[in-house]
Amino acid sequence: MTDTGAPSASGRARITIREVASAAGVSVATASKALNERGRMMPETRQRVQDAARNLGFRPNAMAKALVHKRSFTLGLLTNDTYGRFTLPVAAGLSAAMADRGVSVFLCAIDDDPERARLNLEAMEDKQVDGLVMAGKRIDRALPIQFTALHMPLVHVNAACPEGGIGFVPDDEGGAHLATAHLVALGRRRIAHVTGPGGFAAVHLREAGWRRALAEASLAPPGEALLGEWSERFGYETGQRLFAAGGEQPDAVFCGNDQIARGLIDALTLQGLRVPEDVAVVGFDNWGLFAEATRPPLTSVDMEFKALGREAGLTLLDGIDGRTVAPGIRRRPCRLVVRRSCGGET
Incomplete structure (x- = not known):
């Protein structure tokens, strides 16, 4: 050196x-x-020697x-999540884990354009990165990249993983179970579920977690899960319909994402219903400022993307160092962040 x-x-x-x-x-x-x-x-x-190097800077x-070392001490991070909603936390966790090991991370956004993906992948190979992280927007879709000629270790995060590959995804079912069980523990007994489009694998996993938590508490769903869009508009319109009907109404709603939850809270407020006194609401994603700016602040499931990025990076380093890494999908626990929408203090 x-x-x-x-x-x-x-x-x-x-x-x-x-x-x-x-x-x-x-x-x-x-x-x-x-x-x-x-x-x-x-x-x-x-x-x-190491002390002298550190003291001298x-x-x-x-x-x-x-x-x-016959290595570049760099990793590539390719993503089709151009807004960064999911990938930026992954990148933060990955970079933090790599910084302590003297490894740099190159981030490239490829949209869903196969040609752009090919060009960025070739650039990564030209830079001789030691390994690659593929980060996506949803667990059931792969990035538009052909991996047949790729000669470096590779992991997938929040994206579909090919057979024999290594993937890291949040435990959507476990997160939904965590949210619903929390509402049950608060004494809520009629817990509705409003969520996104049925074409998303995460929608069905979250519905399964909701149903499992209710079954464990010997509670019946107050109706079928209400599927629609990942939008405030859908949450608002569904809230208007759900609470305008006669009969016994839900005393809590578990929403498939934070946008739906925020729209639903707006509908409840306009109908004179108090959150959380009359209806408790929990979202999914824990979208930082979005959840905190909801009135009242929104309890939400955090998918722990920073932890996913960190673990994916460390696993990738194991592969780069020649250690055996078992293929398959790793589902990692989510965390419930409690705020005032279901009775928390913040």
Whole structure:
């Protein structure tokens, strides 16, 4: 490992490995081996070199490091989620996990354009990234990419995973069960479910979680799950119909996403119903400022995309390092963030 001592971005000359070796009282060759975790030496010698490098603010030359290890210490992240609603948290978790390991992440948005996907994939291969993360917008759709000639480790996040591949997705059914069970624990007994289009696998998984939680509490659904759009408009219109009808009305609604929940709360408010006193509402996604800006703030299921990104990255590194990684889909737990829409304090 060498360094030229050229100025850094701050205008100061970079600390060289010779300065590290001098500070640690070892040869340049020994310093290089210690910083690259290579070669045999006393543990205290290796630690002394690493301490000197840290104290001096030494940053190794990336090209030299890549030559020594025969790796680029970079990962690619390709996504068709151009709005970043799902991928940005994945990228944040991935980058945080990689930063501690000296690995950089290149992010490319490809929309759903196969040609753009091909060009970005070729760019990643030209940069000789060590591995690739494919992040999508939904668990039942793959990105428009052909992987037959790809010669690097690959993981899929929040996207369909081909047979024999490695995928990470949120546990939609478990998250829905968590939300519904919470409403049951609050004493709600007529818990309706309003959700998105039936063509989404997540819709059916969330409905299954809702039904399972009700069955475990010996409660019957107050009606069929109401399927429609992932939109405030659908939530608002459904809320108007659901609570304008006569007879016994729901005392809680579990919504398939936060937009539906927010629209439904607007409909309840205009009909003079109080949230959560008359009707408790829980959403799904925990879309940050969106959920917090709802009035009252919205209790919601968080799919823990940062944790998904972190785990996907660490698994990818295992594959890059030659460790055996079992294929298959990993469904990771969701988390319920409780706010005032179902009786929380925030």
